[in-house]
Amino acid sequence: MNLPEVIQDLVKTQNNFDSAAYANCFSETAVVFDEGKTHKGRKEIEHWIADANERYKAVMKPLSFEEKEKEMILKAEVSGNFDGGSIVLSYHLEIADQMIQSLKITG
Template sequence: MKLPEVISALVEAQDNFDGAAYADCFTESAVVFDEGKTHNGKKEIKHWIEKANREYQVTMKPLEYSEGEQTLKAEISGSFPGSPLVLSYKFGFKDKKIQSLRIVQ
């Protein structure tokens, strides 16, 4: 499956539990919506993903990407109840970086 370069980098950063590389996939003013919470800006996104990495050790396995809808379906596995799960990652892009990300089940 062919993924945009920034999404491939995001998956790799997630699988390596690299919060700095994960945050670098986003614009400075990016917004992430996950589990009913909003994370604003690169610094807050980095804090959010590093906390999640410490708690859950989540890895991602891309299953399907829709270029038109800019949505990735991925199986995530980790040390959380109900693992593994299939989640949808809905992206918005700006200048080849992620401007918005909404994660839903």
């Protein structure tokens, strides 16, 4: 699967539980939508992923990748400390200048 470099970095940093490096995949003004909450800016994103890493210890295994006009969609199997142990999630990404501008995670 041919993923853009920033998405490869996102997966790698998630699987290494490196919250700071994960947040650095995003622009300073990026927005993340996850579990009904919005996280704005790199600092909030770093706090969000650090908390998620602590709670879930989730790792990602990319399953498919699709590029549409305005967004890219990565489907990944996510395994960790949560009910069921694994789930397939869709990561809806907007990327500009090799940085993630927005991420919406859906089940």
